[in-house]
Each structure stands twice: as C-alpha cells, then as structure tokens.
Amino acid sequence: MDLRDFHFIMIKPTHYDDDGYPIQWLRSAIPSNTLASLNGLAEAARERNALGEGVHIHLHAYDETNKRVMPGKIARDIKKRGGKALIALVGVQSNQFPRAADLARKFMAEGVQTAIGGFHVSGCISMLDEMPAELVELQDEGVSYFAGEAEDRRLDQVFRDAWDSDLKPLYNFMADLPSLGGEPTPILPSKHIQFTAGSHSSFDLGRGCPYQCSFCTIINVQGRKSRFRSADDLERIIRDNYEQGINRFFITDDNFARNREWEPLFDRLIALREKENFDIKFIIQVDTLCHRIENFIEKATRAGVNRVFIGLENINPDNLLAAKKRQNKITEYREMLQKWRNHGATTYAGYIIGFPGDTKEAVLRDVEIIKKELPLDLLEFFYLTPLPGSEDHKVLLSKNTWMDPDLNKYDLNHRVSHHPKMTDTEWEEAYREAWESYYSDEHIETVLRRAAAHPKGRPGNKLFLMMWFKLMVQHEGVHPLEGGYFRLKFRRDRRSGLPIEHPLVFYPKYFWQIVSKHWASVAAVWRVHRIYKKVKASPDRRSYSDIAIAPMDKASEEDLAMIKETRGGTEAVAKSARDAALRKAGKERAKASASA
Structure with a gap:
C-alpha cells in the first residue's frame, strides 16, 4: 500500500x-x-x-x-x-x-x-x-x-x-474558454477502443459556433467564437492513435466547414494518406452550405472523409427561421448532397420533428418528399427538445411552460414538452412513423439502387448502415446514436427509486428479449439482404436514375415538391435568385475593378 x-x-x-x-x-x-x-x-x-x-x-x-x-x-x-x-x-x-x-x-x-x-x-x-x-x-x-x-x-x-x-x-471556467492549440492529444488506450465497433476513436479540432440556433446548447457551452487546433496538433493526434492501431476517427466538431483552417488540416491528412500511405478514414459534421466552399468537398474526400453528417434539420424554411437556423437554404440541399455523393461519401442528416409549424400530416409528407427528391443515405430523426443550456429551454422556463421533469428523457428520442398544433399522441406517432417510412424495405431498396448506380456508391456499406439504424429503432428501442451490439443488462444496476427485480422475473425476461430481438433482426437482415443481392445482380444497375440523383436545371428544380409544397419554399427560391444575382454582380464589379 x-x-x-x-x-x-x-x-x-x-x-x-x-x-x-x-x-x-x-x-x-x-x-x-x-x-x-x-x-x-x-x-x-x-x-x-x-x-x-x-x-x-x-x-x-x-x-x-x-x-x-x-x-x-x-x-x-x-x-x-x-x-x-x-x-x-x-x-x-x-x-x-x-x-x-x-x-x-x-x-x-x-x-x-x-x-x-x-x-x-x-x-x-x-x-x-x-x-x-x-x-x-x-x-x-x-x-x-x-x-x-x-x-x-x-x-x-x-x-x-x-x-x-x-x-x-x-x-x-465558463467565462474563460481556453485556446486549443498545442494542447495534449485526445487519446484512449487501445484496450478501451476494442469495446467500440472497430478501431474507432474521436477527437475535436475546433469548438464553438457562430450561429444562433435556438435549440442548440453548443453555442452557450462552447461559445460563439470558434477556437481551433493546428495542423501540427492534428498530425500528432493521428500519429499517436495510429501507433496503437486506431485508424478510424469521428471528428466531433459541430461544423467542420466553418473551421477557417480546414484546408491546411485537410492538406496534412492528404499528405499522410498519399505520401506515407496511412490507412485513415474520418466522419465529419458540416452545414448545408459546405459545397459553396471551393475545393472543400474534393479535399475532404481525398483526406479520407467517407461519411459526413449534415445538419439538415428540416425542409420547411419557416421552421428553420423559427429556430434561428437562417444558414440553411433548402434550395441548396439537393446540389450539396449530389456533390458529396459524386465524391463517394455516405451522407447522414439530422431531421427535427416538432417545430411550431409542424403537423403530423406535414411531417410525414415532408419525409416522403425527402425520400423522393434528396439523395440522402441515412436520416436520423429527433424530437425538438428544450435541452437545458439552450435558448428554447430558457424561454420555456421563463414562461413556466410544462417540460417533463425527468431529465433521463432528454435524449432527443422522447417527447418532453407539448406541441402548439399536435396532440402528444400525434407528435409521438409522427416521430415513430417517420422512422418507419424512411427505413421501409422499399426505401432501403431505393437507396441501394442509387448507390449501385455510382462507381463510388458502396451499396454494401449503405446496407449495413441502414440496417443498423432500422434495427436499433425497431428492435432495441434506442436511437441509433446510442446503439451497439448485444445489449447488456445487470439486475442490480437499476435506476434508484425502482425496485430490484426478482431473479426469476429478471433473467427469463432478459433471455426472452435477447432471443426475440435477435430472431427479428436476423429475419429483417435476411429479407433486406435478398433485396441487396437483387440490386447488385441487376445488369442495368449503372443506368438507374431518379429525381434525387438526376442532373436538373434551376428551372426544373423549382418544380420540385420540396419547393412547391412546403411552406416558404417559393420565398426561398426567390431569395436564392436574389442572392445569386448579388453574388454575380459582386464578381463582375470585382472583375471590372481588377481590369481598371
């Protein structure tokens, strides 16, 4: 001792x-x-x-x-x-x-x-x-x-x-947010990483966000002034982890596209991959305007980004405006997603259900529009949740508006407030049916066909990820972000205030849950795998096309249901046209000035 x-x-x-x-x-x-x-x-x-x-x-x-x-x-x-x-x-x-x-x-x-x-x-x-x-x-x-x-x-x-x-x-230390440059490497010993799915770890390269989304806690915890690690910091993080066999990473920055040093960071990763043959891959999070940044998507995929999470949030401009997410432009969604697809990246998007203007019918209609018109691979649904630390929470608290007192439910997968238009039942049904609709066998086949039509589409990877999302929600009852392989339960670890179940109650129930969930999962995987084999075997799979992946001029895009049938879509198109005209005029003035 x-x-x-x-x-x-x-x-x-x-x-x-x-x-x-x-x-x-x-x-x-x-x-x-x-x-x-x-x-x-x-x-x-x-x-x-x-x-x-x-x-x-x-x-x-x-x-x-x-x-x-x-x-x-x-x-x-x-x-x-x-x-x-x-x-x-x-x-x-x-x-x-x-x-x-x-x-x-x-x-x-x-x-x-x-x-x-x-x-x-x-x-x-x-x-x-x-x-x-x-x-x-x-x-x-x-x-x-x-x-x-x-x-x-x-x-x-x-x-x-x-x-x-x-x-x-x-x-x-909330009033004194530190610099990240030169700080120690975020790292866990490999003995801990082995308990995650594959040789994955995670780190951040920046904190803080300049936007003002009312449902977000990041801006109030990490600040609105962005702070970054350097390219040297990044290389040290990669090398330290790579030495212990970790080569897959989730970069947790809320919006990597707003990192002003994105290009030197990507260039350093490209050098590691192309000059030193590092086998490294990344998941990053970006906003819906990242494709406007010249060479961003091209360099991201060269750097090893093969999955990208996009803060889509909604396709209704009025809902986005109500949440102060003014940076999202629905007129840009399709072009942005097509560009990621063309560079071989799997696209995720988050979609929030429960904005003030939502109804059950509108939510399910919008999900159908997304399935048809946007080339998304994975869509994650969330309840609009007044998280402590967000502006939404503070406003509801100041108005003494009901919020569920059980913090355990504030996981974005449970309803914790009331909605101005939907009943509690309607809101919960909209959430559940949105998952069921997007991960139906029919739409899984559509996503697989889109992937098989592209040389970089990786339909097998799409199948695995879509089935992961589907099974976590349907059979495990948890959000995919909280998912895993083989659920563990320990009888004596139950939440305080709840009774410890008798062994003759707990263990038979737990055993039955294991058997029934795995049987249902195997049946679902077998059924969808047959769809996958059919898609892969199709002799004309490369010629498949639909509205979501087909090239389209601006005039045709204005006829999309996403524009015509969602509130605020017409105004969004008009504003997009005005913004494009202003950008063009600015470029012409700059060109004329340079010539003079």
Whole structure:
C-alpha cells in the first residue's frame, strides 16, 4: 500500500432505458470524445508531476456504454491500493445526469471524492439565473461540479484540491474558454477502443459556433467564437492513435466547414494518406452550405472523409427561421448532397420533428418528399427538445411552460414538452412513423439502387448502415446514436427509486428479449439482404436514375415538391435568385475593378 498514490477515475456515464436499466452493449458504436480528451489532459498532468515529485498519478477510464461501472468494487480497489482518489463523471449530458447522480451518490457513500462535469452542468450555469434543484441537491450532498473546459492545465488545480481532500463545490471556467492549440492529444488506450465497433476513436479540432440556433446548447457551452487546433496538433493526434492501431476517427466538431483552417488540416491528412500511405478514414459534421466552399468537398474526400453528417434539420424554411437556423437554404440541399455523393461519401442528416409549424400530416409528407427528391443515405430523426443550456429551454422556463421533469428523457428520442398544433399522441406517432417510412424495405431498396448506380456508391456499406439504424429503432428501442451490439443488462444496476427485480422475473425476461430481438433482426437482415443481392445482380444497375440523383436545371428544380409544397419554399427560391444575382454582380464589379 502506497499512500503517495493518487487515482483519477474518469467515467463517461450512459443513461437509463425506459425500464430503468443502463443502456450498455458488448460493443458500443460511438467512442467518447470527452473521455479521450480528458484522458489526454490527465496523462499530460501526470507527465509533468502535477502533484509534485513522489506522488504517483494513476489513470482509469470507463465508458459505461460498453463497460460496467461498479462503485463498490472500484472503491474497494482504491482502498486496497492505498492513496487518495477522485471520481470524475465526465461529459454528462442532461439525459445522463440521473445516471451520473446515482453513481455519484454510491461513490460518496463509499467515501470517495466525486465531481461531475459536462454539458448539463455547463449549460445550466451558462444560461440560468439559478442552479436547478437537481444540481443544488447533489451539491449539498458533497458532489463537486466542473463547468467549462479542462485545457490550460486546469486539471492541476482540481488534482491538488482532491489530494488535499478540499474539493471546491464548483469550478467555473465558463467565462474563460481556453485556446486549443498545442494542447495534449485526445487519446484512449487501445484496450478501451476494442469495446467500440472497430478501431474507432474521436477527437475535436475546433469548438464553438457562430450561429444562433435556438435549440442548440453548443453555442452557450462552447461559445460563439470558434477556437481551433493546428495542423501540427492534428498530425500528432493521428500519429499517436495510429501507433496503437486506431485508424478510424469521428471528428466531433459541430461544423467542420466553418473551421477557417480546414484546408491546411485537410492538406496534412492528404499528405499522410498519399505520401506515407496511412490507412485513415474520418466522419465529419458540416452545414448545408459546405459545397459553396471551393475545393472543400474534393479535399475532404481525398483526406479520407467517407461519411459526413449534415445538419439538415428540416425542409420547411419557416421552421428553420423559427429556430434561428437562417444558414440553411433548402434550395441548396439537393446540389450539396449530389456533390458529396459524386465524391463517394455516405451522407447522414439530422431531421427535427416538432417545430411550431409542424403537423403530423406535414411531417410525414415532408419525409416522403425527402425520400423522393434528396439523395440522402441515412436520416436520423429527433424530437425538438428544450435541452437545458439552450435558448428554447430558457424561454420555456421563463414562461413556466410544462417540460417533463425527468431529465433521463432528454435524449432527443422522447417527447418532453407539448406541441402548439399536435396532440402528444400525434407528435409521438409522427416521430415513430417517420422512422418507419424512411427505413421501409422499399426505401432501403431505393437507396441501394442509387448507390449501385455510382462507381463510388458502396451499396454494401449503405446496407449495413441502414440496417443498423432500422434495427436499433425497431428492435432495441434506442436511437441509433446510442446503439451497439448485444445489449447488456445487470439486475442490480437499476435506476434508484425502482425496485430490484426478482431473479426469476429478471433473467427469463432478459433471455426472452435477447432471443426475440435477435430472431427479428436476423429475419429483417435476411429479407433486406435478398433485396441487396437483387440490386447488385441487376445488369442495368449503372443506368438507374431518379429525381434525387438526376442532373436538373434551376428551372426544373423549382418544380420540385420540396419547393412547391412546403411552406416558404417559393420565398426561398426567390431569395436564392436574389442572392445569386448579388453574388454575380459582386464578381463582375470585382472583375471590372481588377481590369481598371
């Protein structure tokens, strides 16, 4: 036993399913960027002896989506090894706060210092005049909070306070967002990455967003002034991860297209791929105007971007305006998606259901329009959710408007407020039927045909991804972003306040769920795989075309249902024409000035 040991235990909590069990998998899909970032910062603190010579800092990381967290066992291990410890529940979103609170109370009961950080804490402190009751209650029990970002050696202060058994109730850095340049590499040991789907990890190259979307928490947590890592930082991140066999990455920047250093960053990745033969691939997130940036899509795909998530959000201009998402232009959607398709990238898009102008009929109509007229591969649906830390939440709170008190439901996959036009039932039906419509066998076949028609289409990859989304929603009852392979449940890990089920109830039910879900999944995969084989075997698959992928002039595009049948579409076309005329006039003036 060494009393000069300090244990820093980083835990990224999951959240509970509707039955009160943590959502966990044998293999989860998306690695935690927060966990990788904090682990990298903690490794740097250890290397510089943040607690002085002679104190050994031990780091332990848990991603609860794929690793069971047992507070009692962890506490016993700490006591056995000796020294002091700090439990850090990191990256806690609003829907994860109930789970984080349950874990925190268990660790505190074991006598282990505990702190919570993440978007829920930071968002509430950023936007609300008073700390919410759930935060106050837990703080009164001795849990500390960390608001803001941990770069700029801020962990050193927290480590010293924990070593002195004198944690502050709140570490608030919201008014001082740090630079990212030169900061330590976001990295997790490969032993943690093996529990995700493939050799994937994640990191960010920029934080902050200049836009003002009212449903977004990022602008109020990470700020509206963008901060970036350098190309040298990026290369170090890639090399450090590549050395331990990690070569697939999710760049978590909310909008990579607004990173002013995008070109040097892509150029560095291109050099690694083309000059040093690095086998690296990336998923990035962009806005709907990225195709206007000269060479952006071309360089992105050369750099290894093979999947791109696009903040489409809606095809109704009035809804976009109501949410202050003025940057989205529905007249640009089709051209942008076609350009990504032509360069071989798989396109994802998020679509929000529940804007003030929505009705069930309008939502389902718009989904049909998207299926027919936009060459999207994957579409993810979300409830419009007043997330703590967003302007929407603050407005509803100020008006004393009902919002569901159960934070566990704030995962964008549950309805947590009422709608001005739809009943609660209609809203829930619109959400459920939107998923069913887009991931119907008929539309899966359409997407596969579009992919098979293009030399870079990768229909097999499209099949896998579409079936993943379909099965997570239909058979696992979770959003695909929370999905994984083989659901794990542990009887005693149930949410506080709910009874622990008797073994003769829990285990037969769990076994039946495993069997029935896998049987249904196998049947669905077999059925759709036959469609895939038919598409692949079609001798004329290269000649397939439809409205979404066919070239079209501007006059014809104005006849699209997306323009004609959605409210505000005509005005959007007119504005697009005016903007194009102004851009043309500006170019002509610049040309004339240069000639003079």
